[in-house]
Amino acid sequence: MRVIAVVNQKGGVGKTTTSVNLGAGLARRGRRVLLIDMDPQGNLTDHLLGDAPEGTDRPSVYDVIVEGKPVLECLVETGTPGLSVVPSHEDMAGAELDLASVIGREVLLRDALAELGPDAFDYVFLDCPPSLGLLSLNALAAADEVFIALQTEFFAMRGLSALDRTIDLVRRRINPRLRLGGIVATLVDPTRLSREVTEEVRGHYGDRMFTTKVRTNVRLAEAPSHGKHIFDYAPDSPGAADYAALAQEVEEGRSAL
Amino acid sequence: MRVIAVVNQKGGVGKTTTSVNLGAGLARRGRRVLLIDMDPQGNLTDHLLGDAPEGTDRPSVYDVIVEGKPVLECLVETGTPGLSVVPSHEDMAGAELDLASVIGREVLLRDALAELGPDAFDYVFLDCPPSLGLLSLNALAAADEVFIALQTEFFAMRGLSALDRTIDLVRRRINPRLRLGGIVATLVDPTRLSREVTEEVRGHYGDRMFTTKVRTNVRLAEAPSHGKHIFDYAPDSPGAADYAALAQEVEEGRSAL
Ligand SMILES: Nc1ncnc2c1ncn2[C@@H]1O[C@H](COP(=O)(O)OP(=O)(O)OP(=O)(O)O)[C@@H](O)[C@H]1O
Numbered sequence: 001m002r003v004i005a006v007v008n009q010k011g012g013v014g015k016t017t018t019s020v021n022l023g024a025g026l027a028r029r030g031r032r033v034l035l036i037d038m039d040p041q042g043n044l045t046d047h048l049l050g051d052a053p054e055g056t057d058r059p060s061v062y063d064v065i066v067e068g069k070p071v072l073e074c075l076v077e078t079g080t081p082g083l084s085v086v087p088s089h090e091d092m093a094g095a096e097l098d099l100a101s102v103i104g105r106e107v108l109l110r111d112a113l114a115e116l117g118p119d120a121f122d123y124v125f126l127d128c129p130p131s132l133g134l135l136s137l138n139a140l141a142a143a144d145e146v147f148i149a150l151q152t153e154f155f156a157m158r159g160l161s162a163l164d165r166t167i168d169l170v171r172r173r174i175n176p177r178l179r180l181g182g183i184v185a186t187l188v189d190p191t192r193l194s195r196e197v198t199e200e201v202r203g204h205y206g207d208r209m210f211t212t213k214v215r216t217n218v219r220l221a222e223a224p225s226h227g228k229h230i231f232d233y234a235p236d237s238p239g240a241a242d243y244a245a246l247a248q249e250v251e252e253g254r255s256a257l
Numbered sequence: 258m259r260v261i262a263v264v265n266q267k268g269g270v271g272k273t274t275t276s277v278n279l280g281a282g283l284a285r286r287g288r289r290v291l292l293i294d295m296d297p298q299g300n301l302t303d304h305l306l307g308d309a310p311e312g313t314d315r316p317s318v319y320d321v322i323v324e325g326k327p328v329l330e331c332l333v334e335t336g337t338p339g340l341s342v343v344p345s346h347e348d349m350a351g352a353e354l355d356l357a358s359v360i361g362r363e364v365l366l367r368d369a370l371a372e373l374g375p376d377a378f379d380y381v382f383l384d385c386p387p388s389l390g391l392l393s394l395n396a397l398a399a400a401d402e403v404f405i406a407l408q409t410e411f412f413a414m415r416g417l418s419a420l421d422r423t424i425d426l427v428r429r430r431i432n433p434r435l436r437l438g439g440i441v442a443t444l445v446d447p448t449r450l451s452r453e454v455t456e457e458v459r460g461h462y463g464d465r466m467f468t469t470k471v472r473t474n475v476r477l478a479e480a481p482s483h484g485k486h487i488f489d490y491a492p493d494s495p496g497a498a499d500y501a502a503l504a505q506e507v508e509e510g511r512s513a514l
């Protein structure tokens with residue numbers, strides 16, 4: 001079971017879009033994939049599940065982390081075979097203070113996932129909020145790998161050094177097996193800026209940058225309002241092609257081209 | 258003095274880009290503008306000031322909020338007349354926990370700005386991080402108005418109801434004068450999605466949506482890597498035209514067209 005945290009404290013760089021569509025791409029290849037929405041905004045939950053039925057309070061990752069409920073009791077099946085979701089909940093916004101005095105507050109998710117056993121899923125993706133607070137730390141402590149979603153623009157690139165330092169600290173103090181699984185270039189445009197940032201990042205990270213780049217494609221931005229991942233919404237779009245190629249590259253560990 | 262918090266917990270929607278370029282647009286009209294970088298990522302600081310000289314530790318908004326230093330001692334002049342910045346600092350990331358047991362932790366910025374007196378600046382913009390935690394709460398408690406930067410896409414629109422509720426709570430419990438100054442449509446594309454979201458938001462917020470829309474323009478994304486706002490980097494670009502029109506609309510309170 002590969003547990004992968006999708007992180008970047010820079011906002012709006014395609015963390016949720018990548019978690020959903022890469023997850024769906026791997027499920028379409030026959031893998032069993034669990035997506036955990038660690039973001040109080042709940043965009044991944046919105047995208048694949050929509051609102052909880054009126055008056056009900058479906059279990060969420062809040063129950064897993066704060067109440068200690070088992071993961072398998074909190075997951076919801078999507079319409080796609082092999083793709084399940086542990087939803088977010090607005091109460092997650094208060095987790096930082098709710099858990100401030102809890103011993104081992106940074107490893108609550110790690111221990112919850114440990115109960116699953118090593119073969120429950122092939123992939124677990126942890127979609128993180130745009131910060132390096134307690135929720136992202138829980139994801140980094142629970143993960144084997146980090147995927148950095150990176151919009152190829154100036155501000156997103158500037159944030160990489162702070163992100164590197166945080167990953168390094170988590171590896172040294174909490175999770176020695178944590179490694180950089182790869183950098184996913186997202187929202188790639190045919191502009192000079194995109195090319196310059198890509199070259200600079202590739203110079204620094206080398207082959208840890210996935211060969212597959214996810215191009216800007218409006219179908220990817222439309223899909224959430226239809227409650228579908230890209231393969232159900234626009235299977236012939238460039239967005240579907242890019243995430244299918246990325247799924248192949250992630251699975252086979254080499255360039256998908 | 259108009260104190261304006263630029264907020265949206267959704268990441269990457271143009272909060273920083275709007276704070277910098279609307280601020281610069283107003284300074285070019287002869288106004289005295291202060292920009293305060295409330296985001297630990299420090300993108301506004303990166304954009305206009307770059308790195309602090311090696312080995313020095315310039316004062317920051319951390320000193321204002323946590324150490325109680327006067328604002329005027331922490332501000333830095335930019336190259337643009339009338340445009341000053343209170344920089345961010347990485348330590349801000351720890352503010353939520355540093356201040357957890359401080360009485361009145363949500364109004365520290367409000368009290369610091371109160372010391373400035375009503376005529377120190379014409380405009381003060383508070384660039385917020387992509388969350389509704391303590392730093393954004395400080396901004397909402399200190400502000401007279403809220404500008405919501407809104408990318409015209411699905412996830413950004415979904416976040417509006419949670420943002421409304423937070424603004425309402427702050428108004429009722431901490432800052433009775435807080436009002437919605439306006440919604441700035443950013444990263445506007447000539448797509449059906451952009452149009453549909455704009456229409457839906459206009460239907461809900463009516464004339465509280467600024468008439469001026471900021472179109473997607475790569476010059477706006479290039480400007481930060483040159484350390485310049487749009488008027489110095491690409492004065493003839495659509496980005497400069499849009500932020501100049503927005504500055505006029507903000508100042509004159511009516512449509513700039
Ligand atoms: N390749 C793409 N092409 C077009 N639109 C995209 C692409 N990737 C993401 N988007 C859109 O860009 C916006 C930001 O993406 P997304 O919400 O996935 O980023 P995020 O990093 O998860 O944001 P946050 O930091 O708020 O969690 C969304 O409106 C999304 O639909």
Ligand SMILES: Nc1ncnc2c1ncn2[C@@H]1O[C@H](COP(=O)(O)OP(=O)(O)OP(=O)(O)O)[C@@H](O)[C@H]1O
Pocket residue numbers: 009010011012130153154155156267268269270271272273274275296300385386387406443444445471472473474475476477478479481
């Ligand atoms: N109108 C625009 N045209 C082109 N690029 C833009 C525009 N507005 C913002 N950008 C770019 O989009 C990205 C997101 O914008 P920005 O960083 O200002 O958003 P933000 O809401 O401040 O993000 P965060 O939530 O991380 O603080 C940046 O790379 C910025 O340069």
Ligand SMILES: [Mg+2]
Pocket residue numbers: 015016017039043128129
């Ligand atoms: Mg997200």
Ligand SMILES: [Mg+2]
Pocket residue numbers: 272273274296300384385386
């Ligand atoms: Mg910003």
